[in-house]
Structures are given as structure tokens and as C-alpha cells.
Amino acid sequence: MINKIVQSMADAMAGIKDGSVILVGGFGSIGQPNALIAGLIERGAKDLTIVANNSGIGHVGLAALLETRRVRKIVCSFPRTADPVVFEELWREGAIELECVPQGTMAERMRAAGAGIPAFYTATAAGTKLAEGKEEREFNGRAYILEEALRGDVALVEAWEADRWGNLTYKSSARNFNPVMATAADLTIAQVQHIVELGALDPEMIATPGIYVDRVVHVPYGEPTVT
Amino acid sequence: MSVQAAYKPMTRREMAARLADDIPEGWYVNLGIGAPLQVADYVPEEREVVFQSENGVLGMGPAPAPDKINRWLINAGKQYITLRTGGSYMHHADSFALIRGGHLDLCVLGAFQVAENGDLANWSTSDNESAPAVGGAMDLASGTRNLWVIMDHTTKTGESRLVRRCTYPLTAVGCAKRVYTNLAVIDVTDEGFVVRDMVRGLTLKELQDVTDAPLHMAKQ
Numbered sequence: 084m085i086n087k088i089v090q091s092m093a094d095a096m097a098g099i100k101d102g103s104v105i106l107v108g109g110f111g112s113i114g115q116p117n118a119l120i121a122g123l124i125e126r127g128a129k130d131l132t133i134v135a136n137n138s139g140i141g142h143v144g145l146a147a148l149l150e151t152r153r154v155r156k157i158v159c160s161f162p163r164t165a166d167p168v169v170f171e172e173l174w175r176e177g178a179i180e181l182e183c184v185p186q187g188t189m190a191e192r193m194r195a196a197g198a199g200i201p202a203f204y205t206a207t208a209a210g211t212k213l214a215e216g217k218e219e220r221e222f223n224g225r226a227y228i229l230e231e232a233l234r235g236d237v238a239l240v241e242a243w244e245a246d247r248w249g250n251l252t253y254k255s256s257a258r259n260f261n262p263v264m265a266t267a268a269d270l271t272i273a274q275v276q277h278i279v280e281l282g283a284l285d286p287e288m289i290a291t292p293g294i295y296v297d298r299v300v301h302v303p304y305g306e307p308t309v310t
Numbered sequence: 311m312s313v314q315a316a317y318k319p320m321t322r323r324e325m326a327a328r329l330a331d332d333i334p335e336g337w338y339v340n341l342g343i344g345a346p347l348q349v350a351d352y353v354p355e356e357r358e359v360v361f362q363s364e365n366g367v368l369g370m371g372p373a374p375a376p377d378k379i380n381r382w383l384i385n386a387g388k389q390y391i392t393l394r395t396g397g398s399y400m401h402h403a404d405s406f407a408l409i410r411g412g413h414l415d416l417c418v419l420g421a422f423q424v425a426e427n428g429d430l431a432n433w434s435t436s437d438n439e440s441a442p443a444v445g446g447a448m449d450l451a452s453g454t455r456n457l458w459v460i461m462d463h464t465t466k467t468g469e470s471r472l473v474r475r476c477t478y479p480l481t482a483v484g485c486a487k488r489v490y491t492n493l494a495v496i497d498v499t500d501e502g503f504v505v506r507d508m509v510r511g512l513t514l515k516e517l518q519d520v521t522d523a524p525l526h527m528a529k530q
Contacts (some may be wrong), residue, residue, distance in 0.1 A: 088459075110365045110402075111388045113381075136402075163443040165388070174441045183442040186364065187406030187449030194403040206452045207410060210483035213444065226483070255382035255399060259365050262401040290401070306381045310388040 087249040088278060088299045092122040095300045099128045099237055103253050104262040106193065106235035107135040107145060111310050114257035116241035116274045117144040118302040123239070134193070135237060136186065136260060138162035138170035138265070140210025140309060149173060154273035158233065160186035185213065190263055192233035197295075202231045238268035242291065245275040249296030250289045257307075258290060265295040274302040317511035319492040325460055329418065329490045333359050337415035340450055341385040343515040345460055346418040360394075362414060364446045366405045369397020386446065405448070410453040417454035419447065421461045421486075423476045426502040426523040428486045430459065431478035444458060444481075451482035463491035470522035472496065472503060472522060493517060496525070504528050 096119075097107075105123070109115025115135075124147060129156045138159055139146025145212045146169040148154060157179060162170050173179040184192070185207050195203055204227035208214045218229040240261040242251035249271055253261060265271045273291075278301045320328065322345055330352035333339060340362045349374070353359045361370040363385040370385060371392035378392075385391045385416055388474045393399075400408070410415065421432040433447045451457055472489065488506075489496045494517055495507040504526045508517060518525050 111384065113365075113384050113388075156503075159443075161443045161445040162441050171441070179440055183444055185444050185448040186402075186446040187410050187453070190402040190406045191410070205410065207449045207482075209452065211448065213448065233418045250311050253399075255380055255393070256363070256365050256367050256384055257382040258399055258401050263403040284314045308381075310390070 085237075086241035086247045087293070087296060088245075088247050088301070092118070092125065092300060094125040095119065095296045095298050096122045097301060098270070099123065099126055101128050102130045103128060103236040104132045104134065104234070106238040106268055108238070108240040108259065108261035110136050110256070110259040110306055111304060112140055113198045113263045114241050114253070114261055115144055116239045117171060118274045118304065119239040119241075119272055119300065120144050120148050124148055124151055127153075130155050132156045132158065134158040134189070134233060136160050136189070138167050141166050142169060147172065148287045151181065154179060156180040156182065158182045158184055158189065160184055160189050183213065188230055189233070190260065192230055193235075193260075193263050193267040197234035197263065198215065200230055200232060205230055209259055218273040221285050233267065235264070235268035236270065238271040240265050240271065241276045242273050244277040244279050244284060245296070245299045246271060246279055246284055246293075247299075248281060249273065249283050249293035249299055251275070251291035251293075251296060252284060252288050253290050265291045271296050272300065274300045276303050314478065315511070315516070317509050318462075320394075320509060323348060324384070325490055325492055328495065329458065329460055335359065336384070337369075338362060338413065340414055340454065341483060342411065342419040342447070342450070343445075345420050346376065347385070347387060347459070349418055362405075362408070363391070364405055364409060364450070365418065366400045366402055366409075367391070367397065369394040371397070371469045401430050406449055408448050409446070412453060412455055414454045416456045416458060417450045418458050418460055419450065421459045421471065422488050423471050423473050424459050424461075424486045424498070425473050425476045426498065427448075427475075428484040428498045429456070429476045430481045430486050431476040432459075432481045434479045447481050451485045454485075456487050457485045458488045458490060459486050460490045463493040473522045493520070497528070500525060
């Protein structure tokens with residue numbers, strides 16, 4: 084019997100190593116798996132590379148992880164969400180490396196990783212300073228740059244419902260990066276608000292099929308309080 | 311003798327309303343964070359224009375009533391929004407495939423500078439003031455069929471934002487099609503900036519005096 088539901092956070096985090104590349108879902112704090120981030124802090128892995136759209140708000144979630152100084156590098160499109168105090172301080176003192184990636188390129192690099200595509204050409208960023216050092220090629224008279232797939236050792240995602248096969252549904256705009264990150268890592272861990280019986284999810288509504296999900300943790304925390 | 315100008319620059323809200331007048335029914339539109347978002351307030355509900363928010367929302371509606379907030383539903387500016395009837399959700403890779411694949415009819419962005427060749431600079435003013443943060447601006451600017459810019463005509467210190475060549479880091483090359491400023495509506499063409507419309511009482515000479523790049527008058 085397949086059962087991806089784990090009973091403890093320690094079981095969810097088992098095996099995450101120092102030096103891992105970790106994809107973290109969410110846009111701002113909506114869809115950001117804060118309980119899994121807390122579990123990662125508890126696990127104590129260090130020298131991490133984090134891939135996330137933003138860089139954390141105040142001192143919670145992603146910001147709390149950065150504050151442990153176990154993150155070597157962040158791959159991010161917009162590290163300037165409201166109140167990015169922890170990131171700003173680390174960045175100013177040179178304690179964290181930032182790879183600033185256009186948001187669509189970031190999403191597509193992970194989509195490519197999940198689909199077995201090693202690299203692709205895109206017009207985004209061509210002719211700008213974010214294209215520096217990248218191969219440029221012309222197609223039909225327009226300049227494109229080569230971007231490489233972005234794969235994680237681990238993906239931490241937040242979803243709305245899950246069954247024991249790891250099928251996931253999402254809530255409104257909390258879907259954001261979560262489904263694409265789930266496809267792009269060797270180990271995908273989902274925190275979910277609701278666990279339901281196998282067969283209870285409408286197959287038409289499943290946004291992430293269970294094949295992409297390795298572990299599911301039940302975290303019924305209610306409503307997000309900040310954006 | 312008074313040298314007071316005979317014209318009045320538009321307010322941000324007037325600029326948003328002016329731009330909204332030009333959006334035809336049926337267009338799919340992304341509005342950038344900040345001033346561009348106000349454009350939605352001036353498209354009447356009976357003119358069906360579908361707004362996209364790049365965090366995976368197609369059919370974005372206005373802000374919810376305080377007791378009707380869905381706390382999982384925000385826009386790219388991280389404000390609570392509603393979903394219009396007929397709206398849909400998608401994940402980030404699909405949302406940006408929609409943008410990068412040229413499916414939007416229009417994107418409206420703010421800017422620091424627009425050059426007469428259509429180059430846009432809107433994401434960074436210097437190399438080291440704070441951490442670089444591009445968000446979705448480059449994807450939107452290079453992927454959308456029509457990019458309209460909404461911005462003040464000059465900086466607070468009076469420097470022209472319509473320039474021959476951008477001095478700030480580029481967001482995308484040759485992408486801007488039209489600029490809505492507090493003084494005028496200006497097309498970006500192969501011949502450079504072409505003035506379509508000016509605020510009442512403003513002359514082309516007065517507009518040229520505050521504009522770095524040469525202006526041409528649209529043929530009537």
C-alpha cells in the first residue's frame with residue numbers, strides 16, 4: 084500500500100543534507116510552507132541554496148531560516164517584499180549570495196528541470212545586464228538568451244488537500260510556484276491543510292498528481308494572516 | 311507679469327483614467343504594481359476587459375469588502391483581490407508562459423525612463439544601492455504584444471524621462487509602444503516619439519522644452 088503521509092516533522096525532513104538546493108513554494112507568504120521551513124530549521128542542515136520568489140517577511144518563515152545563517156545563497160526574483168529586514172542585513176554584510184532571476188525565467192527553469200529539458204532560449208532579459216555571461220542567439224531576427232534548468236534536491240510546497248498517494252489540490256492564488264517546484268526536485272515534501280481518503284479528490288481537480296510528491300505532512304494551521 | 315503655465319498636469323488618477331479609455335473590450339491585460347493597477351478602477355464593468363495577475367490569477371476583480379476577504383487570493387502587489395465570474399487560477403510556470411508566449415494584448419508598467427527606440431528602464435536605478443529585484447518586469451516587458459508605460463513626464467528635479475537612450479539599466483530592448491505621462495500621450499514609432507494628445511493649453515514647444523528626445527506631432 085502506498086502511503087506518503089508521514090506522522091512527524093522529523094520524518095518529513097529525514098535525509099536532508101548540508102549543501103542541498105531547496106525549492107520553497109509561495110508568493111510572499113501565500114502558499115509558503117512555513118511549517119516545513121520550521122522543520123528544516125529544526126533539522127539543522129546548513130550551507131543551503133534556497134530558491135524562492137521572495138526573501139522572507141519580518142522574522143518568520145523564510146526570514147527565520149535566513150536568520151540561522153545556514154543559507155549560503157538565495158535564487159530569487161524579488162528580494163524586496165515588505166519588511167525584508169533579515170535578508171537586507173545579510174546581503175549588506177556579504178553573508179548571503181543573491182542570484183536575481185526574472186520571475187518567469189525562474190518558473191520556466193524549474194518547469195524545464197521537471198520536464199527533462201536541460202536549457203532553453205528566452206527573450207526575457209536579452210540585452211539587459213541580467214544576460215551578462217549568457218549565450219545569446221538570434222531566431223527570426225530577435226535576440227534570445229540561453230537559460231539552464233533549475234533543479235532542487237528538495238522541494239518544500241504548501242497545498243490545500245492531499246490523499247495518501249500524494250495527489251494535491253491548491254487554494255486560489257496559493258497555487259503559485261508550488262506545482263512547478265513539486266516537479267523539479269528529487270525529494271518533494273508537501274504540507275497540507277486537509278488529508279482526505281484516497282478517491283475523495285475529484286481527479287479533474289488534482290493539480291499535482293502524486294507521482295511528484297514523496298512525503299505529505301498534515302498542518303491544519305487555518306488562514307494566513309499576512310500577505 | 312505672471313509666467314504661470316496655461317496648462318495643468320494630470321494627476322495620477324487622471325492619467326490612469328486617460329489610459330483606461332484606450333483599452334478595448336475583450337483585451338487581456340496585465341497591470342504592473344503601483345500606479346498601473348489604478349487603471350482597473352476606470353474600466354467600466356460593462357466593458358469586459360480581463361486582468362491578469364502574474365501570480366496565477368486570470369480575471370482579477372477589485373479589492374474585496376473587509377468581511378469578504380479570501381486570504382489565499384492576492385495580486386502581484388500582495389494586496390487582497392477578488393476573482394471575477396469567469397476567472398481562473400493557474401500555477402506560476404503557466405502564468406508566465408501566458409506572458410512570455412505573447413498571449414496578453416497589453417501590459418501597463420511604470421518606468422524611470424523610456425527611450426525613443428522603445429527601450430525601457432524600470433527596475434533599477436543604480437548598481438549597488440540595495441539588492442537587485444526584478445520580479446516579473448523583464449518577462450512582461452519582453453513578452454507582451456503592446457507595452458504601454460504610465461509615468462510622470464519628468465523626474466521630481468525636472469529631468470526628462472523620455473530620453474534618446476536610457477541611462478538606467480534596461481528592463482527590455484525596444485518594447486515600449488506608447489507612453490502616458492502627466493502631460494501627454496506619446497507613441498513610440500520607427501521615427502521616434504510621436505505626440506498623440508496633450509493636456510489642454512500645452513503647446514508642442516512647451517512639451518519639447520521638458521523632453522530630452524525629439525518629439526514629432528501625429529498627422530491629423
